[in-house]
Amino acid sequence: MTSIPATMTAIGIASPGGPEMLVPQERPVPQPGVGEILVKVAAAGVNRPDVIQRKGLYPPPPGVTDIPGLEIAGTVVACGPGVGRWRDGDEVTALVSGGGYAQYCIAHESHALPIPRGLTAAESAAVPETFLTVWHNVFERGGLRAGETLLVHGGSSGIGTVAIQLAKAFGARVVTTAGSAEKCDACRRLGADVAVNYRTEDFVPLTKGATGGAGADVILDMVGGDYIERNYEAAAVEGRIVQIAFQGSPRANVDFRRIMLKRLHHTGSTLRSRSVADKAAIALAVERNAWPLIAAGTVRPVMDKIFPYRNAADAHVRMESGVHIGKIVLEM
Numbered sequence: 001m002t003s004i005p006a007t008m009t010a011i012g013i014a015s016p017g018g019p020e021m022l023v024p025q026e027r028p029v030p031q032p033g034v035g036e037i038l039v040k041v042a043a044a045g046v047n048r049p050d051v052i053q054r055k056g057l058y059p060p061p062p063g064v065t066d067i068p069g070l071e072i073a074g075t076v077v078a079c080g081p082g083v084g085r086w087r088d089g090d091e092v093t094a095l096v097s098g099g100g101y102a103q104y105c106i107a108h109e110s111h112a113l114p115i116p117r118g119l120t121a122a123e124s125a126a127v128p129e130t131f132l133t134v135w136h137n138v139f140e141r142g143g144l145r146a147g148e149t150l151l152v153h154g155g156s157s158g159i160g161t162v163a164i165q166l167a168k169a170f171g172a173r174v175v176t177t178a179g180s181a182e183k184c185d186a187c188r189r190l191g192a193d194v195a196v197n198y199r200t201e202d203f204v205p206l207t208k209g210a211t212g213g214a215g216a217d218v219i220l221d222m223v224g225g226d227y228i229e230r231n232y233e234a235a236a237v238e239g240r241i242v243q244i245a246f247q248g249s250p251r252a253n254v255d256f257r258r259i260m261l262k263r264l265h266h267t268g269s270t271l272r273s274r275s276v277a278d279k280a281a282i283a284l285a286v287e288r289n290a291w292p293l294i295a296a297g298t299v300r301p302v303m304d305k306i307f308p309y310r311n312a313a314d315a316h317v318r319m320e321s322g323v324h325i326g327k328i329v330l331e332m
């Protein structure tokens, strides 16, 4: 039996604001409830939504801890009533609704998966948020199929690096956008067929050019604003556009006639607010479809930098600087 202390160190948000608001705090170790496991955290992924939460613009859902952190890897140290899959000592990676920036964190048992074969704890912690988001939005919502073209904006982001690799692994062609020549090179090394430096080039004609004029079948967009109308232009007939964020504006002045003329579908989703059952179903699909690819070395999380968790503020500075390629991770 692992002895579990009463208190732990977590990284709290002192008050909404800059990275310096992320400070180590003494907190009670949470108790797993029905269907939940307590994980001794080895590493936690850093995601853009954590930055937005730190600024006070993305409050945790009701009943969820205010400690940031949406994904973890570590060891199960206690199981709540009704847990069937896991036992103390199991090594898991898990999607969590919050609380990842801490020595101990609660996960629903159905949102935990075994550490993928061949990955370190830090690499494993970089998997759940991006793989579940990409799987659900590109494949389940966007319905990407082999032989189709995916346009993914922000190809060098945590999300983008996974979208490129998974789309290629499933036989799609990939066009992507990124903000520098270095980032475009990184996207090509991951398999992107075309990488567009959005600061100097227009992705609409380049997407058309890469598809014989047809356009992209699926577009994964995290930008919004004027990209919405340009996505409609870059989309193929019957194209599916999936919105996962608005790094630009959530408002746009759009000519919607293209939706009729091209029979487009524009949808979107956000993972954190989904029901326990929804997230469990996505996690299961990811385990079935992506875990074998990770074990085979076909797909891997792209690691940018690992920080000690007490330096979470530095990790957020790096993410906000936009220099990173792939995932930033905290190690306990």
Ligand SMILES: NC(=O)c1ccc[n+]([C@@H]2O[C@H](COP(=O)([O-])OP(=O)(O)OC[C@H]3O[C@@H](n4cnc5c(N)ncnc54)[C@H](OP(=O)(O)O)[C@@H]3O)[C@@H](O)[C@H]2O)c1
Pocket (backbone or CB within 6 Å): 046, 047, 048, 049, 129, 133, 153, 154, 155, 156, 157, 158, 159, 160, 177, 178, 179, 180, 183, 198, 222, 223, 243, 244, 245, 246, 247, 269, 270, 271, 272, 319, 322, 323, 326
């Ligand atoms: N809906 C969901 O369920 C869900 C789940 C997880 C994450 N997300 C969202 O997905 C996005 C990526 O998350 P992440 O954690 O991977 O963050 P990240 O690594 O910081 O990614 C942000 C990316 O956005 C790109 N970007 C910004 N402006 C752009 C533009 N005008 N054109 C093309 N790309 C642009 C940046 O590219 P450059 O640096 O090259 O400018 C960067 O690669 C975030 O907005 C996040 O909130 C949504």
